[in-house]
Amino acid sequence: MLLLAVANLLWGSLNIPVANVVQILLGGQIEEHPQWMYIIRESRFPQMLTALLCGMSLSSCGLMLQTLFRNPLAGPSILGIDAGANLGVALVMLLFGGTVTLGSLSMGGYLLVIVAAMLGALCIMLLLLLLSSFLRNQVMLLITGVIISYVTGSVISLLNYSATEEGVHNYIVWGMGNFSGVSLDRLPLYCVLLVSGLLGAVLLVKPLDAILLGERYASNLGVNVHRTRNWLLLCTGLLTATTTAFCGPISFLGLAVPHIARMTLRTSRHRLLLPGSMLMGACLTLLCNLLCTMPSSGSIIPVNVLTPLIGAPVILYVILKKH
Amino acid sequence: MFELKHLTTGYGNRVVTPDINATLNPGELTSLLGPNGVGKSTLLRTLCTFLPPLKGEIILQGRPISTLSNVQLSKLIGVVLTERPDVQNMTVRDMVGMGRSPYTGFWGRLTEEDNQHVTEAMQLAGIATLEKRMFNTLSDGERQKVMIAKVLAQQTPVILLDEPTAFLDFPSKVEMMRLLRRLAHEMQKVIFLSTHDVEMALQLSDRLWIMHPGEVIIGKPAELSQSGELSRFIQADGIKFDLVLMSYRIDQC
Numbered sequence: 001m002l003l004l005a006v007a008n009l010l011w012g013s014l015n016i017p018v019a020n021v022v023q024i025l026l027g028g029q030i031e032e033h034p035q036w037m038y039i040i041r042e043s044r045f046p047q048m049l050t051a052l053l054c055g056m057s058l059s060s061c062g063l064m065l066q067t068l069f070r071n072p073l074a075g076p077s078i079l080g081i082d083a084g085a086n087l088g089v090a091l092v093m094l095l096f097g098g099t100v101t102l103g104s105l106s107m108g109g110y111l112l113v114i115v116a117a118m119l120g121a122l123c124i125m126l127l128l129l130l131l132s133s134f135l136r137n138q139v140m141l142l143i144t145g146v147i148i149s150y151v152t153g154s155v156i157s158l159l160n161y162s163a164t165e166e167g168v169h170n171y172i173v174w175g176m177g178n179f180s181g182v183s184l185d186r187l188p189l190y191c192v193l194l195v196s197g198l199l200g201a202v203l204l205v206k207p208l209d210a211i212l213l214g215e216r217y218a219s220n221l222g223v224n225v226h227r228t229r230n231w232l233l234l235c236t237g238l239l240t241a242t243t244t245a246f247c248g249p250i251s252f253l254g255l256a257v258p259h260i261a262r263m264t265l266r267t268s269r270h271r272l273l274l275p276g277s278m279l280m281g282a283c284l285t286l287l288c289n290l291l292c293t294m295p296s297s298g299s300i301i302p303v304n305v306l307t308p309l310i311g312a313p314v315i316l317y318v319i320l321k322k323h
Numbered sequence: 324m325f326e327l328k329h330l331t332t333g334y335g336n337r338v339v340t341p342d343i344n345a346t347l348n349p350g351e352l353t354s355l356l357g358p359n360g361v362g363k364s365t366l367l368r369t370l371c372t373f374l375p376p377l378k379g380e381i382i383l384q385g386r387p388i389s390t391l392s393n394v395q396l397s398k399l400i401g402v403v404l405t406e407r408p409d410v411q412n413m414t415v416r417d418m419v420g421m422g423r424s425p426y427t428g429f430w431g432r433l434t435e436e437d438n439q440h441v442t443e444a445m446q447l448a449g450i451a452t453l454e455k456r457m458f459n460t461l462s463d464g465e466r467q468k469v470m471i472a473k474v475l476a477q478q479t480p481v482i483l484l485d486e487p488t489a490f491l492d493f494p495s496k497v498e499m500m501r502l503l504r505r506l507a508h509e510m511q512k513v514i515f516l517s518t519h520d521v522e523m524a525l526q527l528s529d530r531l532w533i534m535h536p537g538e539v540i541i542g543k544p545a546e547l548s549q550s551g552e553l554s555r556f557i558q559a560d561g562i563k564f565d566l567v568l569m570s571y572r573i574d575q576c
Contacts, residue, residue: 070409072411205430205431206424206427206429206430206431209421209424209431210421210424212408212410212413213408213410213421214404214406214408216371216373216402216404216406217402217404217408217421219372219373219393220371220397220400220401220402221397221421221422221424221425221477222393222394222396222397222398222424222425223393223424224393262411262412266412267412267413267417268410268411268412268413268417269417269431271430271431271432
């Protein structure tokens with residue numbers, strides 16, 4: 001992961017010598033190339049950190065949801081949670097053009113997008129919770145996710161239809177997934193939100209193990225199942241909403257990474273799986289980010305071009321292994 | 324020591340079994356018999372605290388269980404359910420180790436002492452050789468024994484089991500019941516189970532609870548047999564209960 005993080009700083013559409021990158025990161029000044037400093041500090045460093053945290057968050061979400069629903073195909077994108085966040089964002093971007101005034105309180109730009117994504121994600125989580133007794137069955141789970149995605153998709157289409165050209169363009173670019181959308185001044189907020197979500201997830205390591213056995217066994221082992229479930233939903237909601245709001249809907253990652261972690265670690269204990277998933281998720285997003293920016297042409301391809309290429313084979317493998 | 328006082332079980336407004344008064348004793352294997360749908364599971368779920376009682380109290384070691392916290396309860400009552408946990412990548416040892424959860428710290432790591440209890444529990448349940456196998460590759464009988472080892476590792480004075488002999492072949496059923504009887508006697512535990520294997524329950528239980536719609540009749544197998552309760556419970560078209568052999572006979576048309 002460290003290697004990938006370093007590689008993320010070193011490679012980019014503009015060639016900057018390694019020694020100079022190190023110098024800039026250590027706080028040095030390079031008189032002859034002020035634009036290099038700008039690129040490293042304002043673009044590559046925040047982008048690397050964004051990708052890293054995004055990977056950690058989405059894969060922990062996937063792991064928690066798979067345990068909670070006791071279903072290997074659960075994940076933020078399959079369950080339609082990020083579709084909910086998506087809808088929230090679409091509502092704000094397309095309908096209100098990015099600013100909402102509630103009485104004397106006016107919210108604009110990113111903060112609003114985050115709040116909207118969060119509310120959208122939480123609504124879907126609540127809906128899923130209501131349906132959760134039916135969702136042990138894998139097919140039902142997938143169908144529900146697809147239905148949710150269709151419904152939000154149609155609402156979004158409607159919004160797109162009635163929105164301004166600029167709004168539609170902004171929304172589509174956002175929807176392709178992008179780790180470069182978090183600038184240095186927004187980075188602290190992004191980090192605080194995600195790190196608190198991740199810490200919340202770490203607190204749930206022991207009850208998560210018990211929940212693997214089913215709710216009744218878990219409660220017999222002294223776990224307060226209701227409280228654990230609410231915590232879990234809050235954490236996954238926070239993590240999914242934040243990453244979706246800042247980076248766009250990054251598909252498949254949350255679903256695939258926990259499986260990769262399980263396959264490599266061969267364990268079901270969350271005190272190993274959770275850090276394992278975080279680490280592998282971070283590696284994967286850093287790799288994606290690298291591959292996205294690396295093409296020598298100098299152009300940057302959207303993240304969502306790559307993630308399904310990694311995620312889809314894993315899903316197929318999981319389904320085929322079941323039969 | 325495990326006492327039911329005027330316990331009424333049911334869901335919401337619907338009473339399933341009213342006013343049960345009974346005691347479960349340590350060192351005894353008690354079997355709960357009754358036809359499907361009479362309320363055995365409802366009673367077991369109420370005793371496991373998965374379902375709140377409609378009326379009355381359950382008293383454990385002198386304290387009403389409604390006043391105990393989740394963690395306190397998890398050290399007093401262990402359960403084995405009919406549902407089989409479906410977990411990938413969990414070894415038998417890890418599964419039995421889950422029984423130590425009420426005692427472990429924040430990360431759920433097992434101490435040396437915990438590991439010793441796990442080993443002992445596996446030996447008692449006769450699954451020490453399966454230790455490294457993956458739980459989901461085991462047969463139904465083996466899984467059931469692992470769940471029993473898990474509940475032994477939990478070290479609770481009370482163990483409740485919901486149809487532990489269902490889905491097992493005949494030799495495994497016998498083995499399971501004998502194991503539970505031995506555990507009750509040797510470890511002075513309260514062991515209470517529901518079952519449909521009437522003959523086996525008659526021969527191996529210390530006490531029987533026979534559930535009829537709205538009432539529970541309790542007694543030792545021999546007493547219930549003499550008083551005609553067993554015949555009343557079993558007799559149906561084509562089935563007769565043999566008082567001497569303590570078994571039932573089926574008429575051939």
